[in-house]
Amino acid sequence: MTWIVRYVCLIPALPMLAAGISALLPQRSRKPAAGLAIVSMAASFALALCAFAAALSNPSPQVFNFSWLQFGDQTLALGWLLDPLTAVMLVMVTFVGLLIFIYSTGYMEHDENFTRFFCFLALFAGGMLGVIIANSLLLLFMCWEIVGLTSYLLIGFWYQNPRAAAAAKKAFITTRIGDLGFLIGMVWLYAQAHTLLFYDSGRGALESGAVSHLAVTTTIYGLTLSSAIGLLIFCGAMGKSGQVPLHVWLPDAMEGPTPVSALIHAATMVAAGVFLIARIYPLMSAHGVEVVTPTIALQVVTWVGAITALFGATVAVAQWDIKRILAYSTVSQLGYMMIGLGVGGPAVGMFHLITHAFFKALLFLGAGSVIHGCSGEQDIRRMGGLRKYMPLTFLTYGIGMLALSGFPLVVSGFWSKDAILYSAHHWSVSQLPFYMASLGALLTAFYMTRQVCYVFFGTLRLPGHGPVSHSEPDSEDTRHHGAGHPHESPAVMTAPLAILAFFAFALGFLGTPLWPWFQSFLNGDHSVAAEHEPGLVATMAASSVIALLGIFLGWLLYGRQSIATCEAPDVLERAQPQTFRVLHQAYFIDAIYDATFVRLTRWTAKLADLLDRFLFHGIVQAISFGVLGLAWVDSFVDNYVVNFGFDSSWRSISMGGRAMAALQGGRVQAYLRYIGLALVALVLYLLWGVAR
């Protein structure tokens, strides 16, 4: 075991430490807090590179386990591990995180809670890196929840805005619904495998011994145990990765500051679900000896991913908010990753995760730059023509857009998405996910083109510029001090954009079919992807056509004629107002949830309260009234039956007493006399007794 395995825990520990320290810092120490966070992140990045190098030289999982607690004679161990999956994620998260930290110093410059922001951000980074290095499902779960907490804190960062507070709560609760499944799956796995460690020199839950036991044991509905547990854990992944139907929190999460959206809700945390499935892939894919079809668990993952991919893409077409478009796009891309995991294995899914992290972070940061430049404006109808004012942002944003659209051959997104489409095409269960994914890819290219046309082309439609707008602003955010006209962002913000843009290009070449380094690295030494497979070129051609067609359609509808005013309805809205409305409202899923689950919860709460107040309390009241009634009867009997007899006897005693009292004259000598007479009587009595 190399030294780096032992110290890999420092990678999450450093940002956590930074968070702890800056939590104690006073509000005004802005520079120390930001500096601390950035330095810790940089150190983590350096360590992550070392870890990466170590994983390159030894791709088998290396672990460091320790005992966390004991119950009875049992020991619950936690630990961390280093394998290619961890190494890749570590580098990606620390690098993107570092860039976003730097960017945030510019973006959040004027915020009064600047210190808190970096505290939360560093805590998030710590939690996320903890998820990555965890060698125990429990440790992963714990860090997972901490990540959820920081997501909650950061979405609700502008807590005075009730919408942000509500969105934060919604995010936490929605992901917690998934986490309940995760928790049950985890305790089930623990009960069956007797450990929660992933790798423990042959005894781990993901190693052949435990997995083969789980794969042959069946439980309800003919599911194998491994699939059942895998699906329960997948619930957690669905919550975190915004898969339908638990995606509702992700668009609302855009209430948070934009760097948060970029880091947490695009690049890293939402990908944690994908990472989780990749991590427990041996469990998900375990099947008995004679079965060859993909396991139920992986099929479910694929279908959920496909539905999510198509859903997100369609909804993104009809959004106005620059960040909401990207949010739905993220939902959709996460769906792609799930498809990739389901049909092609961890390497395919993870490749898209990594490339997506870079270009989506780029897009969000670009969007942040746009919002910053437009003084907080987020509605794309009020933008336009920004390429003149913000050339650098435009350039990098364009690269991100091409990457997301899957522009053929040059950008990373093309290669990763192509790998997914290829695997989906060859899936043995059904072709439908392939067609859904293809349609989604077309729409992706389309809505990204639409967005770019709205934002960067045409004329400026900001209020006070160009044609005067009378519509009241959709967002009353005035957090950013506004200059009169759009302006390019400072270098501290554009430099990360440029770096990310470079990687949005370059990263793709790590995983092209000609040189699938990434896949072979992730799959360890048993790489099979190097050979040319049938249909590869055909799929590539098809996906190229799809992407180009999408971009063309977008340009046709939005770019050819520049949008003049911000009141002008969308082209699609004009053509299909009903459909557009449905899409704009994201199929009314929020409204449906409000009408069903939320209302159900509220009613159940009311019911529980009423039960309490009236039924249970009522029973108690009835009993107490019964007792009171008895008491009344009793007192009646007492007063009129018992007391009557008692009173009369008492009265006679009292009269007797009065008679006796007359004897008590108060004269001592009288008493003495009585005593003397009594003596006489006594002696007489005794003598009489003797005489007899």
Added chain:
Amino acid sequence: MTGLQAYLLLSSLLFAIGLAGALTRRNAILVLIGIELMLNAANINFIAFWHYGPATTYITGVMFAIFSISVAAAEAAVGLAIIVAAYRHSHTIDLDSMNSLKG
């Protein structure tokens, strides 16, 4: 009449005289003295019974007499003190005018 009976008769007479005094005198001090006389009569009985008892080595009677004398002394001291205190309170020791024990 045996010797013992003579002593017992004497003590009875003494007792009766003491009782008569206690019952008839108005002066509280004399009442107390009457009571002392009754106690003395009892002491005579103790000694007489001891003297005429089965063996004079059983000295229970003597002991009783001694303890009785002690108690009587204590009683006399406290009783007289009470009388003095009562006198101070009501300026009289006339038992006919003292009836605050009345129930």
Added chain:
Amino acid sequence: MTFPALTALTLLPVAAAAVLLLLPQSSSKLPRVIAAALSLLILACTLLLWVRFDHTSGALQFQERHAWIPALHVEYRLAIDGLGLIMLLLTAIVVPIGIAASWRTKKRSSLYFALVFLLQACMFGTFTALNFFHWFIFWELSLIPAFFLIRLWGGKLAGPAATQFLVYTMVGSVTMLLSFLAIYLATGTFDFIELAGRGDSFLPGVAANLGWQHVNPQHLALVLFAGVFLGFAVKVPLIPFHTWLPAAYSEAPSGVTAILTGAMSKMGVYGFLRILLPIFAPQIHKLQTPLLWISIATIVLSAFAALAQKDLKRIFAYSSINHLGYCLLAAFALVRTSDAALLPEQYAAFSGILLQVLSHAITAATIFWFISLLENRSAGTRLLTDFGGLRRIAPVFAGLMGIALFSSLGLPGLNGFPGEFLIFKGTFPLVPWAASISVLGLLITAVFILGVIQKVFTGPLQPERAVFPDLTSGERVSFAPVIALMFVLGLYPQLVLGALNSTVISYVHQLRF
């Protein structure tokens, strides 16, 4: 003869109460300082006991055994194992918190704090007694200081609430007493350990021993169980025996509520673990399904009921029911099976209960402490609708109370999580359906706790709350150890569990059903 440590520990709060009562009545500040110092002293003594406790042994320790009423075979018998130890510890931790939460008590404060100490003494007595005779004396005696604390220092409706509390728990106690009298008449002993050692056949034998030939012995055993069960179910409480609790908790002064929920409710849990499970395990095994349903109802319904409340104290009153529901879920699951393969799960469940009672004591007491500060700063109101946006003007208050609230929610890294995890880890393999349904409670807990945070701390600032001072530095310092304890127990639960493992093993092995 060894030093009677447990008797001494029980008498210590009595002495503290005496000291407070001897203080001059004029000063209102002196009693609280002395009370705080004395409570910390008692805590230190309890910690000393913790250190001196032989953690490698699951046997009863610090035993004191004297013949008391030989004619009735009543002994004065005190001893603790890990279970008693953790109860003593949490009581000793909660009382200083309760005193701190009562810092602003003006009215007859020395009497107030003296009653608090008497309550503590009764709880110490309950947690150390092993003979029903004096155990029951302490159990009942604890009602008296609690009653007066609620009645005299409570809110507007404190009178009915206190009476309800008293009568309710008395009814439970009476049924328990009747059951134990029947057992005593049949067996001739009041000793818990001896009764637990009698095996599973003695309860059905009660009918024969009493000479009740016409009674079905199994039915009689169940009736006896029900009597004792009612006593504890009211105390914890379990739904539907809980209706005294919201009123009592919300009407009592917050400091008292902190003690009621932090320590006194644990008397019920302790009763379940010390008395009900060892002695009545066969009956619990027989009635397991309904009992599990009761605990599920407790968990889920109380969480939903909390969601419907507007008053902060009522919310956390229900939350307290919810959290203790998990303990009882695990306790009932313990007697599911005697399959040796599931022993680790039983260990986990029992360890989880122990951790959960400790962490709930700390968390709930701290939350009520915060609520008392909130009340002091807002002229007594504690309706959710009266607050909003406090985080802006009281960030430290919001941050620290947020930590306590997230601890109550079971966030990993804080003290609420390890206990809940172990409970689910143990309960799920034993009774999967019950564990699966009761996770719903975790979700609803999150909903209402986040709702509290949302309504109190976020959003625009309410104008009438514009003057809301943040925590003073004194308050920050006094909160620091508690918050630190939350982190320590959350990150390193072995600190507590390591001391209790032997108890866990021997306890689980003693269960016979």
Added chain:
Amino acid sequence: MSISFLIIAVLIVGSTAAAMGLRNPIHCVLTLSITFGGIAALFLQLGAEFVGLTQIMVYVGAVAILAVFAIMMTQSRRGLMLGTFSRNALVGLLTAVAVFSVLGWAVLSQPVAGVTAAVSPVSVQQIGSSLMHEYVLPLELIGLLLTAALIGAIVIAMERKEDTE
């Protein structure tokens, strides 16, 4: 029945009757001391020397003196000598007569012969040793009683401040 007994008996009865019958309390007490002395002589005659001497010391030496003091302290300012008899004197006298007749009858009617064995006077040493052995508890109690009586008498008779004011 010896002559000495008769003489002593007559002395006792006469002085007692005088003590209970004279009007002047001082005279009463003076005659009373004769009674006490007679009783002491009776004890001596019966062989109980220690009791007899105790009788003289306690009654003649202490009680009688105490009574004289009490009488002097309670002399009314109006000079009224409270030696007279109460209103119900006749009833009291009758009661006393009844008591005497009953007692006398009881004594005479019973055959109480008594054992007139050789009288061996009881020695002071004998009394002392039995006081310290068999009767040690009564002795202690008597000691306690006397102490209490001493303190009590002082407390009761003590002049209170508010009385003097």
